[in-house]
Amino acid sequence: MSESVLLALRGASFAYEDGPPVLGGLDFEVREGRALALLGRNGSGKTTLMRLLSGGLRPDDGELTVEGRPVRYDRTGLTALRTTVQLVVQDPDDQLFAASVGQDVSFGPLNLGLSDTEVRARVAESLAALDITALADRPTHLLSYGQRKRTAIAGAVAMRPRVLILDEPTAGLDPDGQERLLATLDGLRENGTTVVMATHDVDLALRWADDAALLTPSGAHTGPAADVLARTDLLAAAGLRLPWGVAVGRLLRAQGLVTGSAVGPRSPEELAALVTASVTGGDAHVP
Numbered sequence: 090m091s092e093s094v095l096l097a098l099r100g101a102s103f104a105y106e107d108g109p110p111v112l113g114g115l116d117f118e119v120r121e122g123r124a125l126a127l128l129g130r131n132g133s134g135k136t137t138l139m140r141l142l143s144g145g146l147r148p149d150d151g152e153l154t155v156e157g158r159p160v161r162y163d164r165t166g167l168t169a170l171r172t173t174v175q176l177v178v179q180d181p182d183d184q185l186f187a188a189s190v191g192q193d194v195s196f197g198p199l200n201l202g203l204s205d206t207e208v209r210a211r212v213a214e215s216l217a218a219l220d221i222t223a224l225a226d227r228p229t230h231l232l233s234y235g236q237r238k239r240t241a242i243a244g245a246v247a248m249r250p251r252v253l254i255l256d257e258p259t260a261g262l263d264p265d266g267q268e269r270l271l272a273t274l275d276g277l278r279e280n281g282t283t284v285v286m287a288t289h290d291v292d293l294a295l296r297w298a299d300d301a302a303l304l305t306p307s308g309a310h311t312g313p314a315a316d317v318l319a320r321t322d323l324l325a326a327a328g329l330r331l332p333w334g335v336a337v338g339r340l341l342r343a344q345g346l347v348t349g350s351a352v353g354p355r356s357p358e359e360l361a362a363l364v365t366a367s368v369t370g371g372d373a374h375v376p
């Protein structure tokens with residue numbers, strides 16, 4: 090993990106008004122270009138952490154830095170942060186408010202004071218990235234849940250953030266909708282956007298993420314997804330189970346059915362490749 094630290098919380102503590110501490114002395118880093126899955130049980134503070142990273146909440150103690158420079162929480166500082174980090178909240182109905190898809194997606198760029206030409210270019214680019222160009226003139230209240238989610242993400246993408254933070258983006262989507270969203274996120278990653286996703290789906294995280302961060306009562310534990318998601322102790326502390334791919338891989342290796350130190354399988358396709366290779370006596374190495 091030699092990629093540079095783009096966004097970091099150092100010693101961050103936070104409690105909601107009149108509430109108990111949610112996060113205490115937390116260190117957390119987002120590295121440029123690494124797809125990061127943030128995992129933890131309900132109520133562990135994933136949403137709170139994402140709101141701290143995007144500047145919607147301010148830590149009571151500690152600080153948020155962008156490329157090592159502390160964020161200032163005045164108008165200028167927060168505008169600069171918004172062009173670096175964009176958060177897409179879990180429920181699209183908390184994010185969408187304009188009458189049509191195109192209007193909603195143009196809101197952020199308009200607020201940056203960009204020219205009409207530039208705003209139109211950004212909206213077109215962002216609708217295309219989310220595969221919703223055909224919905225540009227559709228009233229937001231007539232959209233399906235999946236279309237509302239895509240519109241909310243398009244609004245964030247139109248800000249051209251370096252880091253896109255998504256709070257449980259696959260929750261509520263059907264399997265096809267989940268696959269399409271992951272493909273869309275892969276496209277954004279290829280274009281250089283750093284993507285952070287909160288989820289409690291360990292299988293999805295193993296398959297999708299470069300790095301995983303487990304939020305436990307003792308802090309955040311971050312590392313390569315295949316390593317972190319094989320740590321039974323950390324997963325238990327985070328209230329999560331072992332991904333099925335890690336469990337199957339262990340079983341196959343324990344039975345001598347596959348060899349090698351490869352991780353996973355991370356997907357049904359990788360499982361098929363492993364089993365096929367072992368049956369044909371070939372190299373059972375996961376690509």
Ligand SMILES: Nc1ncnc2c1ncn2[C@@H]1O[C@H](COP(=O)(O)OP(=O)(O)O)[C@@H](O)[C@H]1O
Nearest residue numbers: 105108111129130131132133134135136137138
């Ligand atoms: N707006 C709020 N006001 C008061 N307490 C909150 C608020 N939002 C979340 N909490 C509390 O903060 C803790 C962490 O919540 P949250 O960050 O939403 O966790 P997660 O996203 O992992 O489910 C929980 O105990 C929750 O009840």
Ligand SMILES: [Mg+2]
Nearest residue numbers: 135136137256
């Ligand atoms: Mg949450």
